[in-house]
Every structure is written in structure tokens, then in C-alpha cells.
Amino acid sequence: MIYLPPLLALYLKPMTLDDVAALHSDYRILIDFWRARKPADKHAPYLRGFELMEIYPIASRLVIVDSEPTDSGVLRYRWRYAGSELRNFIGVELTRRYLHDTADEDTARVTAEIYADLARNGGHHYWERKLGLIDGARSYMGYTRLLLPLLGGDDIVRHFIGLYVLPTLRVADEDVKPQNWNLVPEKR
16 A cells, blocks of 8 residues: 555545545634535525624635626636735735736636636635745745635626635734735836
């Protein structure tokens, strides 16, 4: 029998939501909340059914992402909400920012593909990886994330909710960039 490290084993077989829930109790909270709001005839619940105060213990590590079409029809992804613990961990405020303005090229491409796949097929996405910010800051820091689709009012997946489980690491206040700090240089 060949021994596989637990992380490698995760990549070799698809993980059910119950598998993900077994990894951390906070994933169980989000999964139970998501499942309780999912209509039986839909592959995801509606965004309007999510009240973050109902899952307050994990809200500081949640993101809600919106997909927005551009004039050319290409989708852009914007964080509607990113919790404060996540902001402190990565050192950047994500709320109201776009994926391609904050993530490095590879991370943005892979993440956009994940969002598009969830919008088409439903399901969930779990990964374990290191940060991928444009400037490479804190790229040594790892995390895990569960991403689930959410329906818009038109019954189409237009939103996503993600929960990050972060390592226990104290980040000093001086390491956190102000909310108006921009990873992409401003045009002059």
C-alpha cells in the first residue's frame, strides 16, 4: 500500500460537502446554513436568503462574491463582502474590489475559472493554497477555502459565498494596509 500525505489524498478524490465539513467545524456551520436555505428544486440557495448575522461566529472569515458582466460580455468578479479577519490576514481590504485588481495573474485566472464552473455546474469548491496577491505580499501564508454558489433573483448563479479557514497567526496592526490602499497603481 502506498502512503499518501493527507493533502495529496484530497486532490486524488473528489470531496463531498460532508468530507469538507469533517475538516473543520466552521465549514460545517456554513454547509448546514447553505443546505437549510437551498430549495429542493434548485442547485443553490438564493443570495437574498443569507443573513450574515445568523452565522456571526464565522462572518469575519466569509466572502460574498458577485459576478458582473462587462460591456463585452466577459464576467468580472467583485467582492461584495469580505470579513475583517480575512482583511487582517491578507493585509488588504477586498470589499468592493475586483478579483483581477487584487490577485496575481495565475490566481485570478484559476479563481475566475472556478467561479465560472460553479455557475455552470453547481457543486462546491475546496482548496488549500498560499496567498496569490498581485504584489506577492504574504505569499508564504497558506489557507483553506470552501466556495459555494448562490442564486440571483433570476435563478442563475450570480454570487458565491466562501469561507476561509486561516492559520492561527497574529498579524500586527501596522501590517494591515488601509482600506483605500490599491494594489493596482492609480492612473495619473
